[in-house]
Amino acid sequence: MASTSTLELQFTTEMGKTSRISVYEPKTDLTAASIEAAMDQIIASNIFSGTGGEFTGKSGARIVTRDVTEFDLNL
Template sequence: MAQKLTMSFRNTAGKTVTMSLADPRPDITAADVTTVMDAIIAKNVFSSSGGDLVVKERAVVIDTTENELYNAG
């Protein structure tokens, strides 16, 4: 099962901007993610077509399972 950490922010235009990171640490905590999200906003690490990221909205770890239905290889 694969996992990804998805972090959502609001930009200056009021739109939601989401970024995902594959394979987060298994022991990651809400405090870890909040600290990183605060740093992304404070240091203006990323921007979007709607402007700078200004507010944290949400962070989740998503588990995915792959069920292969066909493989030509």
């Protein structure tokens, strides 16, 4: 079984929508404080924007883990 994890950073935009940035295979020792600081830097740098406009705030962060099990079908 193969397992992958993704850090999903969720931002609010100037149009009131939610936009996400995904970081594949994040460090395992992340803290809420370090994630929040990184999100603050992303907002302050103003280099990302989505269909809802520029990022204006943080709406959440989470680690998403995905497990994949392959089946041998004797093909």
